[in-house]
Amino acid sequence: MEITAQCQCGQVSYVLKNKPLKVFACHCKECQKLSTSPFSITAVIAAEDITFSGELKMWSRKADSGNTNTAVFCPECGNRIYHFNPDDRSTVKLKLKPVACVDDVMFKPQMHVWVSEKVSWYQLPENVPCYPKQAH
Numbered sequence: 448m449e450i451t452a453q454c455q456c457g458q459v460s461y462v463l464k465n466k467p468l469k470v471f472a473c474h475c476k477e478c479q480k481l482s483t484s485p486f487s488i489t490a491v492i493a494a495e496d497i498t499f500s501g502e503l504k505m506w507s508r509k510a511d512s513g514n515t516n517t518a519v520f521c522p523e524c525g526n527r528i529y530h531f532n533p534d535d536r537s538t539v540k541l542k543l544k545p546v547a548c549v550d551d552v553m554f555k556p557q558m559h560v561w562v563s564e565k566v567s568w569y570q571l572p573e574n575v576p577c578y579p580k581q582a583h
Contacts, residue, residue: 452545454526459501461528461543467492468538471582472556474565477508481518481527481542485569489530490541490554497539503528512581558582 453460467490478487504522507515514534520527530540544554559571563579571577 450545450548450550452543452548454501454521454524454528454543456521456524456526458523459499459503459521459526459528459543461497461499461541463492463497463541463545465493465496466553467541469558470554470556472559473561474559474563474569475511475561476564478561479564479566485566486559487542488544488554488556490544492529492539492541494537494539497541499528507533 448463448465450463451460452463470488470490472486472488474486479485481487502522503519505517505519507517510516514532517531517533518527519529519531527542529542531538545551548554556575558576558578559565560578560582561580562571562577565571576582
């Protein structure tokens with residue numbers, strides 16, 4: 448398996464060599480800002496399963512957990528590419544999904560987190576685990 452994707456301007460790309468470890472939709476206020484939508488989708492990827500190309504910029508903030516959340520993005524078009532915790536580099540939290548991926552079901556959220564902050568009009572899907580804050 449090998450999946451490729453690129454940012455809007457094409458300056459940053461990646462090759463994904465394995466399926467995500469897990470995929471979740473986050474409804475926290477920060478993800479609402481990031482995605483400019485009701486939630487963002489995050490695919491947790493083993494770091495050794497993905498290779499990035501192109502120039503990247505970083506920005507960090509403290510998460511509610513106390514961990515540092517470092518965001519990596521394209522300096523040209525601003526697309527968010529992935530996040531990581533500098534204290535745990537074993538995974539990346541992929542934000543940029545491939546477009547027109549044949550097996551796009553692999554990026555379907557397996558859970559919804561931070562639903563305590565979700566927008567009022569979004570209806571959570573049935574039969575998908577939902578957590579008021581972060582899942583453990």
